[in-house]
Amino acid sequence: MGIIASEKLIRIEENGINLVFGITEKNQIKLLHFSKAAFDEADLCKVGAECKAEDAARKEQFLDEAFQLVQVSLSGYDRPYEKHGNKHIVTAPGYLLTYGGMEDSVNENGRKIVIVQEDREVTHVRVETVIQFYNGTSIVRMYHTITNEGTQSQCLEYLSSFCYTGLEKEGESSSDTKMRIRIPYNGWQKEMSIKECRFGDVGLSQTQPGVYQRTSQVFEVTNTGNWSSKKYLPLGYVENREAHTALFWQIEHNGSWHYEIGDQNTHFYVCVSGPTEVQSHWFKNLAPGESFTSVPAAVGVSEDCFEQAIGELTKYRRLIRRKNQDDERLPVIFNDYMNCLFGDPTTEKELPLIDAAASCGCEYYVIDAGWYASGQWWDSVGEWQECRDRFPNGIREVTDYIRSKGMIPGVWLELEVMGIHCEKAKRAPDDWFFVRHGKRVFDRSRYQLDFRSPSVIDHVNEVIDRVVQEYGAGYIKMDYNIEPGIGTELGADSAGQGMLAHERAYLAWLDDVFARYPDLVIENCSSGGLRIDYALLSRYSIQSTSDQEDYRNYATIAANAAAGVTPEQAAVWSYPMRQGDKEEVIYNMVNAMLSRIHQSGHLAELAAQRMDLVKEGIACYKRIRGDIKKALPFWPLDVADNEDLWVCGGLQLSDKAYLAVWKRKMEGKSNKRRHEAGMVCTDTTLSIPLGRLSFADKGLQVSCIYPEKEPVHFDLQGDIMQVTFEKKVMARLFEITFIGC
Numbered sequence: 001m002g003i004i005a006s007e008k009l010i011r012i013e014e015n016g017i018n019l020v021f022g023i024t025e026k027n028q029i030k031l032l033h034f035s036k037a038a039f040d041e042a043d044l045c046k047v048g049a050e051c052k053a054e055d056a057a058r059k060e061q062f063l064d065e066a067f068q069l070v071q072v073s074l075s076g077y078d079r080p081y082e083k084h085g086n087k088h089i090v091t092a093p094g095y096l097l098t099y100g101g102m103e104d105s106v107n108e109n110g111r112k113i114v115i116v117q118e119d120r121e122v123t124h125v126r127v128e129t130v131i132q133f134y135n136g137t138s139i140v141r142m143y144h145t146i147t148n149e150g151t152q153s154q155c156l157e158y159l160s161s162f163c164y165t166g167l168e169k170e171g172e173s174s175s176d177t178k179m180r181i182r183i184p185y186n187g188w189q190k191e192m193s194i195k196e197c198r199f200g201d202v203g204l205s206q207t208q209p210g211v212y213q214r215t216s217q218v219f220e221v222t223n224t225g226n227w228s229s230k231k232y233l234p235l236g237y238v239e240n241r242e243a244h245t246a247l248f249w250q251i252e253h254n255g256s257w258h259y260e261i262g263d264q265n266t267h268f269y270v271c272v273s274g275p276t277e278v279q280s281h282w283f284k285n286l287a288p289g290e291s292f293t294s295v296p297a298a299v300g301v302s303e304d305c306f307e308q309a310i311g312e313l314t315k316y317r318r319l320i321r322r323k324n325q326d327d328e329r330l331p332v333i334f335n336d337y338m339n340c341l342f343g344d345p346t347t348e349k350e351l352p353l354i355d356a357a358a359s360c361g362c363e364y365y366v367i368d369a370g371w372y373a374s375g376q377w378w379d380s381v382g383e384w385q386e387c388r389d390r391f392p393n394g395i396r397e398v399t400d401y402i403r404s405k406g407m408i409p410g411v412w413l414e415l416e417v418m419g420i421h422c423e424k425a426k427r428a429p430d431d432w433f434f435v436r437h438g439k440r441v442f443d444r445s446r447y448q449l450d451f452r453s454p455s456v457i458d459h460v461n462e463v464i465d466r467v468v469q470e471y472g473a474g475y476i477k478m479d480y481n482i483e484p485g486i487g488t489e490l491g492a493d494s495a496g497q498g499m500l501a502h503e504r505a506y507l508a509w510l511d512d513v514f515a516r517y518p519d520l521v522i523e524n525c526s527s528g529g530l531r532i533d534y535a536l537l538s539r540y541s542i543q544s545t546s547d548q549e550d551y552r553n554y555a556t557i558a559a560n561a562a563a564g565v566t567p568e569q570a571a572v573w574s575y576p577m578r579q580g581d582k583e584e585v586i587y588n589m590v591n592a593m594l595s596r597i598h599q600s601g602h603l604a605e606l607a608a609q610r611m612d613l614v615k616e617g618i619a620c621y622k623r624i625r626g627d628i629k630k631a632l633p634f635w636p637l638d639v640a641d642n643e644d645l646w647v648c649g650g651l652q653l654s655d656k657a658y659l660a661v662w663k664r665k666m667e668g669k670s671n672k673r674r675h676e677a678g679m680v681c682t683d684t685t686l687s688i689p690l691g692r693l694s695f696a697d698k699g700l701q702v703s704c705i706y707p708e709k710e711p712v713h714f715d716l717q718g719d720i721m722q723v724t725f726e727k728k729v730m731a732r733l734f735e736i737t738f739i740g741c
């Protein structure tokens with residue numbers, strides 16, 4: 001007899017996902033299995049003859065304490081078991097919930113499971129769990145809704161989006177040996193920096209394998225604030241190298257979020273959520289009859305291969321986002337900011353750049369920051385009126401000129417803020433803004449607008465209508481350059497709840513904007529890539545990946561971008577320098593050519609040979625962009641690191657692949673990581689394994705597709721590609737097909 005009788009196991013196999021629930025004798029539902037691998041009940045409690053008798057006796061206690069489908073914590077209720085530290089496990093009334101039923105249906109996305117749990121005796125709450133499958137990918141979207149069905153108010157302190165116990169349970173070796181975690185670091189000018197660690201490296205050593213242990217240690221990846229990816233991507237990945245399985249997730253929220261991995265009764269668990277009281281100063285009072293829904297989390301399974309996991313996420317991300325022509329057509333964008341006008345536009349400066357951008361084949365032209373004010377404008381922004389000092393005949397003269405050149409004009413906005421010296425901010429009441437401790441919240445000489453306010457919505461709608469209808473913009477670069485912290489106390493139970501309600505109001509406002517202007521392209525930018533999340537990116541069609549000003553360092557970001565965002569949504573800068581050579585132009589272009597070209601630089605001042613390389617790069621991009629929107633990422637050398645001398649990243653389809661290769665001989669860049677992995681890697685030569693490509697068994701052939709007239713030596717022996725770059729800084733773009741293709 002197992003821990004749970006076989007007739008009380010609920011097995012679901014869908015899209016390569018094996019889900020197993022168990023109903024206990026106490027009528028509680030447990031999530032026992034979530035994996036690509038098949039379920040073996042013996043993995044649940046590996047205590048037996050080799051362990052002490054008291055360890056074996058804990059089996060029933062293990063089941064009672066762990067495997068909760070949802071963690072929910074309300075104020076004022078005791079937890080019967082010690083949770084140790086800040087872990088979000090054994091929550092109350094989470095442990096009190098009893099099984100109320102399951103619905104199994106199918107909708108346009110795929111299979112949908114709805115599970116109901118209730119606590120009728122103590123807290124009188126009802127929790128509904130939604131598990132939505134998506135046809136064509138091994139990912140589900142999960143969220144929970146809690147409803148207060150009692151007669152007294154309840155204070156909600158924590159609600160998980162996904163909780164799973166038994167991360168390491170498959171396989172016989174210790175977690176120290178078999179388990180790996182990827183930490184998705186993100187930061188200004190260092191976006192997409194993904195590190196692999198053993199469990200022991202992050203404090204999760206299995207001190208006595210197979211024997212009961214309970215520690216206070218927990219590994220936390222947390223964001224608190226309105227920049228959702230200022231330190232980490234809202235992404236998690238754990239693999240079991242013995243079982244050859246991986247579990248991964250993304251948190252679809254544009255603000256505070258949290259996930260943690262810790263130990264619980266011989267197992268390791270993961271809890272994923274939005275804001276929390278401990279980490280984010282969030283709690284919410286639920287009046288009788290009131291409900292609250294967690295932020296959604298996408299959770300998937302794959303083999304123990306980060307590339308495969310991101311491939312599944314890429315397919316899923318394409319399924320959940322708003323349908324739009326921008327992600328179908330992938331137009332080339334010129335933006336006048338980076339290593340170009342740097343926020344100082346005028347009619348006189350723009351006109352020659354417009355001519356140059358048009359001659360290169362750009363399809364959008366964006367006037368970036370500064371068009372609304374003369375001189376220094378940082379702390380006075382907020383009204384977004386055209387500046388006649390910069391544009392004597394009005395900005396419409398410039399946007400009309402852009403259209404006359406066959407391009408769609410755009411402008412830069414930062415609608416969520418007002419500068420402290422903005423006259424409109426001085427006149428506006430405090431309830432337009434975030435307030436804490438009775439004072440408006442300052443950050444970098446700006447105030448944070450609160451999108452719960454109808455007056456704020458009227459204000460931002462007026463700006464959108466004006467720049468579209470009067471100024472002629474068809475593209476908006478929506479930037480966001482402050483971090484207002486934990487939230488606002490106005491009209492909220494907690495600062496964190498004020499933040500969450502604002503963020504959900506912002507998403508509702510975006511939905512309304514796109515309903516009114518379905519063809520308007522809005523770029524998501526937050527000091528580069530500091531809000532890379534799929535609450536926003538399920539709406540926005542394009543995402544700024546970085547404000548990185550050194551094109552050589554951009555290679556890491558460009559190579560890894562697909563970990564955080566689909567390639568066709570990832571805007572990557574290409575900005576040929578005034579003082580540069582041909583290899584510098586090539587490197588810049590290669591940075592962007594497997595994503596979305598965000599062209600910049602003083603194109604009108606480039607020498608003819610260098611300008612021709614820009615034109616060639618854009619023309620090549622237009623030939624392959626139909627593949628980019630369908631392709632999945634691959635990293636033949638694994639994801640790139642900021643310290644790597646050689647960087648490599650590509651996109652693959654069923655019959656071809658594109659591969660970008662960079663070399664940057666700079667201080668701090670080395671071959672060390674590649675040598676440690678046993679790769680052939682010198683200062684001039686790199687060997688690249690291509691055997692994981694799905695068509696590799698048909699025999700491979702490689703061609704350099706950009707640039708065509710600047711030769712570089714490369715060779716292919718079987719499925720190993722060797723490239724030789726003689727100069728210190730070089731890049732090339734290759735196409736890989738099978739023989740006879």
